[in-house]
Amino acid sequence: MRDLQQPGRSVVHATNGAAATSHPFSTLAAMEILQAGGNAVDAAVAACAVQCVVEPMSTGIGGDCFVLLQKGAQGPVIGLNGSGHAPAKLTAEHLLDQGIGQIGLESPHAVTVPGAVDAWCRLLGDHGTMGIDRVLHRAIRYAEEGFAVTPRISVDWSRNVGRLSGNENSAAQYLKDGGSPVPGDVWRSPELARTLKAIASRGRDGFYAGPVAEDIVAALNALGAVHDAGDFEAQRCDYVEPIASDYAGRQVLEIPPNGQGITALLMLNILKGFDLGAYDPMSVERLHIEAEATRLAFAERDKHVADPRQVDVPVEHLLSDALADELREKISLGRAMANPAKVTGPVYRDTVYLTVVDRDLNAVSFINSLYFSFGSCITAPQSGVLLQNRGAGFVVDPGHPNCVAPRKRPMHTIIPGMVLNGGRCELSFGVMGGGYQPVGHAHLLTNLFDYGMDVQEAIDCPRTFHVAGKLDVERSVPDTVRQGLADLGHDVNTPEMPWGGAQAIFIDHRKGTLAAGSDPRKDGCAMGY
Structure with a gap:
C-alpha cells in the first residue's frame, strides 16, 4: 500500500465493473455504458471514440486499433488486428523512382488506410450488446458541443503547432489563431462530429464508402498519394490467435x-x-x-x-x-x-490504451493510435479526419521483410496485453x-x-x-x-x-x-x- 503521506493515487477497487483510460471523459463514458447495461466491449469502443475527440494528437478515427478480449473469464482469448494496409498502387519501386528512400512522417505515402472504424464495428457486431449509434453518442456530443482541454493534452498539443501549421486543413481544424489551446479552453470539432454521425447512422459504410472516403482520398491524392476508393472498400480487420x-x-x-x-x-x-x-x-x-x-x-x-x-x-x-x-x-x-x-x-510517446472489465468478467484490452503525434498532420477538409502516418513504419528496401508493398500492413508498435492465470484473465493491461x-x-x-x-x-x-x-x-x-x-x-x-x-x-x-x-x-x- 502507498504511503498516504506522500502524493500518489490509490488503487480503484470495485465489484461490478471498472475502466481505466488516459482521459477522465473517456473513463466516464465507459462507466456510463456499463451502468446502462452495456458490456465491456460496448464500453471500450465508447471510451475510445471519446478519446478520438478529446486526445486528437494521440488517436483518432483516422488510425488503427488492436484488441484482446476474453469473455466471462473463460475460453480462448480473442485477438483482433485492426491495422490498415498500404494502397494497392504503392510499391517500393514507385517511391525509389521518385528518389524517396525513406517515407517521411508527413508524407502522404505514410498514410495507410485507417483500420479503427472497421474494427470497432466488427467488434460491436460480434461481441457487443449495443449498436455503434449508441456507443458514439458521448463522442459526438464532445465534438459538437465542445470539451474542456486538460493539462497533459494541452502540452502535447502545443508541441505540435509547427507540424500542424504545415497543412492548411490541419491548421484550420486543430489550431486557433495559429496556436494551440491551453488548459481549460473549450474546443469543438464540428467536421469530425458530422463524420461520427455518419458512422453512427451507416456503420462502417459511413467511413469507408461515400462522402467521407471520397474526401480522404481527394485530400491525399492532391498531395501526390496513390490511394483510391478500392483501398478503403477493401479494408477489413482480422481475428488472430x-x-x-x-x-x-x-x-x-x-x-x-x-x-x-x-x-x-x-x-x-x-x-x-x-x-x-x-x-x-x-x-x-x-x-x-x-x-x-x-x-x-x-x-x-x-x-x-x-x-x-x-x-x-x-x-x-x-x-x-x-x-x-x-x-x-x-x-x-x-x-x-x-x-x-x-x-x-x-x-x-503517443497512442491511447484503455481497458474495461464488466460484471460478467468480460475483459477488454484495447489500443488505438495515429502513430506519431497528430499522425501525418494531414486532415481531410470536409470530414475532419486526421490521418495516421503508420506507413512511416515501412522501410523502402525490397530485400527487407518490412518493405512497403501493395495492400501490406507495416510493422506496428501498438500492443494490448493480457495475463492469464489458470486460463482466466488475471490482468488486462497496456502501456x-x-x-x-x-x-x-x-x-x-x-x-x-x-x-x-x-x-x-x-x-x-x-x-x-x-x-x-x-x-x-x-x-x-x-x-x-x-x-x-x-x-x-x-x-x-x-x-x-x-x-x-x-x-x-x-x-x-x-x-x-x-x-x-x-x-x-x-x-x-x-x-x-
Whole structure:
C-alpha cells in the first residue's frame, strides 16, 4: 500500500465493473455504458471514440486499433488486428523512382488506410450488446458541443503547432489563431462530429464508402498519394490467435505480428533467466538488465517483424527458449554491451490504451493510435479526419521483410496485453508510448510479479528506455542509480517528457473484485462501481 503521506493515487477497487483510460471523459463514458447495461466491449469502443475527440494528437478515427478480449473469464482469448494496409498502387519501386528512400512522417505515402472504424464495428457486431449509434453518442456530443482541454493534452498539443501549421486543413481544424489551446479552453470539432454521425447512422459504410472516403482520398491524392476508393472498400480487420509466453507461473498474451508484441515476450523470456527479485526495483542491476534485454529484443524485432500475410515471420524461433538463452548470454552484469543495436524508427510517446472489465468478467484490452503525434498532420477538409502516418513504419528496401508493398500492413508498435492465470484473465493491461511499449509491458509485469507491487504502484514506478543509443532515465530515478548506470557504460539521458502511459485492471478471482490503476503521467483515471 502507498504511503498516504506522500502524493500518489490509490488503487480503484470495485465489484461490478471498472475502466481505466488516459482521459477522465473517456473513463466516464465507459462507466456510463456499463451502468446502462452495456458490456465491456460496448464500453471500450465508447471510451475510445471519446478519446478520438478529446486526445486528437494521440488517436483518432483516422488510425488503427488492436484488441484482446476474453469473455466471462473463460475460453480462448480473442485477438483482433485492426491495422490498415498500404494502397494497392504503392510499391517500393514507385517511391525509389521518385528518389524517396525513406517515407517521411508527413508524407502522404505514410498514410495507410485507417483500420479503427472497421474494427470497432466488427467488434460491436460480434461481441457487443449495443449498436455503434449508441456507443458514439458521448463522442459526438464532445465534438459538437465542445470539451474542456486538460493539462497533459494541452502540452502535447502545443508541441505540435509547427507540424500542424504545415497543412492548411490541419491548421484550420486543430489550431486557433495559429496556436494551440491551453488548459481549460473549450474546443469543438464540428467536421469530425458530422463524420461520427455518419458512422453512427451507416456503420462502417459511413467511413469507408461515400462522402467521407471520397474526401480522404481527394485530400491525399492532391498531395501526390496513390490511394483510391478500392483501398478503403477493401479494408477489413482480422481475428488472430494471440501469441504467448510464460512468466512467473502465468501466461502473457500479445497480438502476433505485424504487431511488436512479440518483442515484449522475447524481453520477458530473456528476463526470466535472471533473479530480478534479488535486486531492488530501482537498483542499477535491475535497470541495467532491463536495458540490455531491450536492445537485444529490439534488434530481433527490426530484423523480422512484418506483415505475415506477405512474408514469413519466424514466430516460433523468436519465442523459443534457445533464442532467449543465446541472447541472455550476451548480457554482462558488469558492463553495458559495446556497439549496441539501436531502437529504430520514429521516437514518439503517443497512442491511447484503455481497458474495461464488466460484471460478467468480460475483459477488454484495447489500443488505438495515429502513430506519431497528430499522425501525418494531414486532415481531410470536409470530414475532419486526421490521418495516421503508420506507413512511416515501412522501410523502402525490397530485400527487407518490412518493405512497403501493395495492400501490406507495416510493422506496428501498438500492443494490448493480457495475463492469464489458470486460463482466466488475471490482468488486462497496456502501456502506450510508441516504441517503448514492449519495454513498458516487461517493466510493468516484473513490477507486479517480481516485486509484488499493486497495479498502481507498478504503473507509477519510474521508467527507463534504451533508445537511439542513449538510456533515457526519468527524473524520478535517484541520482546514485543514474550514476551507477553511467559507470556501467550507458549513455544516460534525461528525457524531456515521461515515457509511456499505462492502464491496468487486475481481476482477483478469489475475492471477486477488480483493482484498477491509471498512469499519473497522463490526464486520465480509473473508475469502478
